[in-house]
Amino acid sequence: MSRDRAQAQSDPQTTLEEIRATRLEKVEQLQQAGLTPYAYRWESTHHAAELQAKYVDLPNGEEAAVEVAIAGRIMAKRVFGKLAFFTLQDETGTIQLYLEKSRIQETMAAKDESAFDHLKQLTDAGDIIGVTGSIKRTEKGELSVYVRDYAMLTKSLLPLPDKWHGLTDVAKRYRQRYVDLIVNPEVRETFRRRALITASMRRYLDQQGFIEIETPVLQTEAGGAEARPFITYHNTLDMSLYLRIATELHLKRLIVGGFEKVFELGRVFRNEGISTRHNPEFTTLEVYQAYADYNDMMTLTEALVTTAAQDVLGTLKITYQGEPVDLTPPWRRVTMHEAVKEKTGIDFATFANLDEAKAAATQAGLHSVEKAESVGALLNQAFEQTVEETLIQPTFVLDYPVEISPLAKPHRTKSGLVERFELFMVGRETANSFSELTDPVDQLQRLQAQADRKEAGDLEAHSVDEDFVTALEYGMPPTGGLGIGIDRLVMLLTDCASIRDAIAFPLLKPEKTDAEE
């Protein structure tokens, strides 16, 4: 900062730089007074929410003769001449500090004879302090720590957003999530719940005998899903590598290797657009169970989601963006053909060729019909255009066309289809599952067909992961596989409208600075 300190001290302080300068001045004054502005340690006995709960019955005006210690951030200061009330916030909530000059001076005189004046003058909203004292409910009914002693733990240099309106600018909320978390308690609650959801799922899987094994993020072939990968580069090996777009193919290798129940809850990366439902890096849970099929995976999906909802929300009847959603199993099961027939009247099972199907789809008013490369792809388009957004209550959509499911086992009774389901809730795909394809010859053919499409310019098509096919040739037991989009599940269970609200640090375009232009 170029501003002269003496001048900064005498001028009114109101721009950001001036506020910083004023607070840096206070840092110096704290040091001169022997009060460290950046402390090393603090030992608390309680958190705010604990105290609020424990003393809920303390009558107005009464003091509990106890000694507590608590630390947190000053969110508001209400200062009188010889009395002050601060609102202190920790991870669990807030509690008022009752700061009386006479009491503080009495207990702190030995180390700081101006302790109360320093408290008034050198602390700001945003500072992190620790206090000790008794508990008192004020005459006005606010539970408070009746402070005997305080310590500055961290001096804050920057002002907090408006104490009433908080921070609403969404770009700023995402770019400076720490500020968002300080002033918006519901945002902290979202990420607390997110942690509880993943913990619940891991706990359930652990109880069922699944083990989590970490698979590589850096891969020589990005497989297991249809998506454009991120490309990176390894210097020593002098080769390009891809960031994984799915964990599927490596988890299946583990099944080949003899593990019977494996999963990975981890980050995958897809080089695609950003929307309220898409972030380029997101989290999936993939689960593989030997000797199981997609019917078992439906049961497992219901168990995982309902257990998480119960653990985190304590109910299966939830509300998402004002709309009631009932997670009580069993969930509706409908085949993709039936679902499309319900909405469009078209029975895709009756078409002899693609042209017939296209004619019917065009007749029904579907768009982008000409792009379809197969009846199955067209069926999927019809599903996405007419059915997907209507599936509010949890619904398993079953039995997908083989053309769009290169890793799924052929349906045991329905020709041209595979044993696959996707779970839809609030109009969004939230899980995807197969009876996994275990026939290495069929698998190679399907991957080669994908590779041909890639060759022809389809950037999302699979490539052939030869080592994966080799693994299948050693023999993979019948296996059920399941992938759950954790971010979307978190959105549902935390009532977030945008995936960016469910991801602590979503990807944003950097703000362009002058130097870059």
Next chain:
RNA sequence: GGGACGCUAGCUCAGUGGUAGAGCAUUCGGCUUUUAACCGACUGGUCCUGGGUUCGAAUCCCAGGCGUCCCA
């Protein structure tokens, strides 16, 4: 990729062609029961950026940036 909307003080927002504003925060003074404390005083601006129109632009036009929503 297309469209609509938004961007003004640290924060939340007014201001639609004529001297850039309010509340909160900050700074100073007062105050022992406040909780959006209060009272008094002061202060604070790259009106997103760059061009253009105009005697005059936060305001109108063009281009760009960032964001939100909708569509593809």
